[in-house]
Amino acid sequence: MRSNILIICCLILSINSFSQNIIFNENGKELPKKIRLKITTDRESYNLGDTIWIDYTFLNVSDSTQEILIKEYWNHPMGMTASILDENDSSICKYPTRTYYSSTLFFEKDLKDYYKSIEPNSKITGKVALQSIPAFKDYIENGLIPKGKYTIGLGYYNLLSNTLEIQIK
Numbered sequence: 001m002r003s004n005i006l007i008i009c010c011l012i013l014s015i016n017s018f019s020q021n022i023i024f025n026e027n028g029k030e031l032p033k034k035i036r037l038k039i040t041t042d043r044e045s046y047n048l049g050d051t052i053w054i055d056y057t058f059l060n061v062s063d064s065t066q067e068i069l070i071k072e073y074w075n076h077p078m079g080m081t082a083s084i085l086d087e088n089d090s091s092i093c094k095y096p097t098r099t100y101y102s103s104t105l106f107f108e109k110d111l112k113d114y115y116k117s118i119e120p121n122s123k124i125t126g127k128v129a130l131q132s133i134p135a136f137k138d139y140i141e142n143g144l145i146p147k148g149k150y151t152i153g154l155g156y157y158n159l160l161s162n163t164l165e166i167q168i169k
Contacts, residue, residue: 034062035118037161039154045167048147052130052166056154060118068124071114077126078106081155082133083163086148093134096155128154 036059046052060066071078081096118124130152131143140146145168153163 033159034060034064034066035068035159036061037154037156037159039152039161039164041164041166044165045169047169049144050168052145052152053127054130054152054154055125055127056156056161057123057125058118058156058159059123060120063120065120066118067115068118069111069114070116070124070126071111077128077156079157080128080133082130083151083153083155084130084134084145085151087150089151092137092140092145092150094137095135097133098135 038057038059040055042053042055058068069079082093083096084092086092116124131145133154136143136145147168149165149167151163151165154161
């Protein structure tokens with residue numbers, strides 16, 4: 001039972017530090033981010049039921065090669081989260097990722113082939129359906145985002161993207 005509590009506490013701490021988008025070293029000093037996450041969509045307005053495709057870019061802004069884990073898991077990169085806020089700045093997501101429900105345990109050896117190197121000033125790009133990432137609140141069925149205006153953003157472990165405004169008609 002003690003180890004279960006430790007795992008839950010670590011999860012809560014990692015979610016809290018993610019939401020603040022700050023990385024600290026062992027001395028409590030904030031570390032600079034070496035990779036930036038940028039998102040774009042093909043348009044600002046969608047019809048009810050449209051898939052909202054997001055193009056994401058990981059850009060290495062450091063002067064050294066960086067590694068990033070890119071493994072598709074539950075139809076989006078493992079570690080990716082989504083924030084969808086309505087006009088009242090209220091989240092329509094129950095959890096920022098559906099993988100919250102996953103009980104799969106990955107070991108380092110399981111993931112070693114999924115690390116990608118990004119050279120300085122280089123990027124890795126991808127595309128993901130916004131509706132495939134979060135676990136929505138109970139009133140949203142099958143990822144059908146209700147009509148309205150929303151602010152969206154993605155996260156990837158400790159990185160947060162820019163935000164975008166979209167409308168569902």
